[in-house]
Amino acid sequence: MGKIVGFGCLGVLGLFILLGIVVAVVGGDAGDTTSKPPVASQPAGGESAPASKVPEKKVAVAVVAKKAAFKKSIIAQGGAYTTVSVTVTNNSSKPINVNPLYFAITDANGAKYAAELGADENQIATVELAPGENVTGAVTGKGTFTAKSVTYTDGLIGDSVRADVS
Structure with a gap:
């Protein structure tokens, strides 16, 4: 026994x-998807810098965030909201899922705001992006604040990609 x-x-x-x-x-082989490629600086005297011989690494998921006007939906409750227009591009070889719940907005003070579902008429759609596809939509946080960055997390606990709001 x-x-x-x-x-x-x-x-x-x-x-x-x-x-x-x-x-x-x-x-x-998982890498940091939040790092940015190095930017070549221009030397003094107006001469252009020689081109880097290292190829730029393409990120698996690209996120671009821009300031946007809030368009109140019929679901939105009273109060103020801050909206950011977000474009997610799938540069990987596998499909990815996009869902409004996968986003968070960080303000200039470092506070995080979860996405408010259904508050904005242009809310980003819940979709599966095939390789090469992209989707654009609004991510909205409750309250009035200055949005500094948006974070997309691949799934609820996957890798995160952060984009500064322009």
Whole structure:
């Protein structure tokens, strides 16, 4: 009986070790999607800088955010709202999901605002983007504030991509 219990525990331990190795191998190529490529500066004297020989890495999901006017929907409750127009582009080889719940707006003071569902008539759609596709729509936060950036999270707990609001 002791051997059966011992081998059973050893099997469970081996399974966890194997699972850890698989996760490390599969997740090892994940990079920081919030970093920006380096920008070449122009030297003094008006001369142009030589072109970099390092190819620019294309991000899997690109997010562009711009200030936008709030267009109140019939669902919006009283009060003030701040809206940002967001475009999400799928540059990966796999489909991605876009959902208003996957966005958060950060203001100039660092406070985060969750997206208010149905507040703006132009709310970003809930869609699956095939490779190469993009979608544009509004992401709205409750209250009046100066939007500094928008964060898109691939799924509720996936990788995040941040874009400054222009």
